[in-house]
Amino acid sequence: MEVNLRLDRNMRIIGTNRLGLETVFDTSPEVGGEHTAPSPMETLLMAMGACTFMDVISILRKKRKTVTGMNIKITAERTSEHPKVYKKAHLIYELISPDAQMEDLNRSIELSQTKYCGASAMFKLAGCEVTWEAVLKRPEE
Amino acid sequence: MEVNLRLDRNMRIIGTNRLGLETVFDTSPEVGGEHTAPSPMETLLMAMGACTFMDVISILRKKRKTVTGMNIKITAERTSEHPKVYKKAHLIYELISPDAQMEDLNRSIELSQTKYCGASAMFKLAGCEVTWEAVLKRPEE
Numbered sequence: 107m108e109v110n111l112r113l114d115r116n117m118r119i120i121g122t123n124r125l126g127l128e129t130v131f132d133t134s135p136e137v138g139g140e141h142t143a144p145s146p147m148e149t150l151l152m153a154m155g156a157c158t159f160m161d162v163i164s165i166l167r168k169k170r171k172t173v174t175g176m177n178i179k180i181t182a183e184r185t186s187e188h189p190k191v192y193k194k195a196h197l198i199y200e201l202i203s204p205d206a207q208m209e210d211l212n213r214s215i216e217l218s219q220t221k222y223c224g225a226s227a228m229f230k231l232a233g234c235e236v237t238w239e240a241v242l243k244r245p246e247e
Numbered sequence: 248m249e250v251n252l253r254l255d256r257n258m259r260i261i262g263t264n265r266l267g268l269e270t271v272f273d274t275s276p277e278v279g280g281e282h283t284a285p286s287p288m289e290t291l292l293m294a295m296g297a298c299t300f301m302d303v304i305s306i307l308r309k310k311r312k313t314v315t316g317m318n319i320k321i322t323a324e325r326t327s328e329h330p331k332v333y334k335k336a337h338l339i340y341e342l343i344s345p346d347a348q349m350e351d352l353n354r355s356i357e358l359s360q361t362k363y364c365g366a367s368a369m370f371k372l373a374g375c376e377v378t379w380e381a382v383l384k385r386p387e388e
Contacts, residue, residue, distance in 0.1 A: 107325065109289055111296045112318040119300050121293035123285040129270060131297035137305065144264040146298035148250055150366050152262035153294055155252045156272040157287035159260050164279065177253040184248065189368035225291050227330035231373035 116140055147184070147192075155180050155197060157225035161218035162199065162211075171210055174245045175202035195229060197238040204245050211240045257281055288325070288333075296321050296338060298366035302359035303340065303352075310351055315386045316343035336370060338379040345386050352381045 111121045114130075117139040121129040131146050133139030144152065155178045163173055182195040201211050215238060219226055230236050252262045255271075258280040262270040272287050274280030285293065296319045304314055323336040342352050356379060360367055370377050 107289065107292065107323045109285075109293050109296065109321050109323075110318060111293060111300055111321070113300070113304065113314065113316060117301055117304060119297045121285070121290070121297060123289045123293075125282060127273075127282065127285045129285050129290050129293050131294070131301075132268075133301060137301075138308070141266060141268065144250075144262070144268045144270050146294045146301060147365055148248065148264045149262070149270050149290060149297070150294040150369075151248065152250050152252060152264075152270050153272070153287045153291040155250065156260045156262060156290070159252055159254070160258055160272075160274060160278075160287060163254065163258060167279070173254065175254060177251060179249070179251050181249045184365065188362050188365075190365040191369050191372065192365075221329050224288055224325065224329075224331040224333075228291075228332050228369065228373040228375070231332065232369040233372055234369070 118142060147190070151180055151182055151192065151195065154195070154225040154229055158197070158215070158218045158223040161222045162214045165214040165217055166201070166203070166206055166210060169210055169214075171206040172203050173201065174204060176200065191232060192229060192234040194235045195237075197236070198241065199238060200241040200243065202243045202245055206242065208240070208242050211242050215240055259283060288331070292321055292323055292333065292336065295336070295366040295370055299338070299356070299359045299364040302363045303355045306355040306358055307342070307344070307347055307351060310347075310355075312347040312351055313344050314342065315345060317341065332373060333370060333375045335376045336378075338377070339382065340379060341382040341384065343384045343386055347383065349381070349383050352383050356381055
């Protein structure tokens with residue numbers, strides 16, 4: 107895999123993948139940024155969440171369950187000393203589906219967290235305590 | 248820190264930070280995506296690069312050096328078995344500056360890689376071998 111990053115202006119950085127698809131990074135004005143995009147550490151956390159998110163959708167769809175909507179909220183803590191790595195991350199997976207059961211959702215998340223999600227695995231290998239809970243809603247709620 | 252992720256359509260996911268700033272994730276059509284944005288694992292790698300990128304710019308500017316341009320190219324390898332974590336990442340930092348010396352650039356990268364960059368530290372703690380090289384160019388080149 108190969109990615110490229112280039113300085114746009116101030117602290118704003120544009121990342122591109124092999125297809126030229128872009129992700130923008132920025133930071134707060136206190137450290138020279140313009141707050142036009144999430145920071146690298148926020149994006150690292152989002153990327154971990156998006157990785158397990160795609161696993162769960164993919165597994166649920168393979169189980170022929172309908173995904174009407176889904177979101178993940180992540181709260182995380184970093185160490186106070188440099189390098190400020192993530193020490194805790196808690197994910198709340200919320201699925202809106204007319205036909206999936208709680209067991210389908212829990213099992214999909216477990217499969218992602220224990221087997222498939224490379225980003226979550228890296229967080230755990232790096233010493234971050236990754237915990238999660240699941241919420242299932244029906245479309246009419 | 249808190250971030251949120253929501254399903255947009257198919258496999259397209261929109262992440263937001265506390266200010267509502269967005270990062271979009273997508274994946275390839277073979278796995279249900281539309282390739283409208285980098286994948287979660289590509290973005291994880293970019294976020295690591297953007298983290299050390301900002302450190303290096305910040306340190307160079309504190310040394311009163313002019314950053315005319317900068318880019319980082321990252322090549323990486325993942326394990327072949329699930330979970331597919333990064334096992335190697337090589338960063339090529341290229342700085343364009345009229346007044347920075349090679350020593351300034353090398354020292355800035357070293358400081359980021361050994362002390363400040365939380366994302367690089369997490370990659371290393373997770374068992375990824377992170378290596379780097381530096382290239383310095385003058386604006387006229």
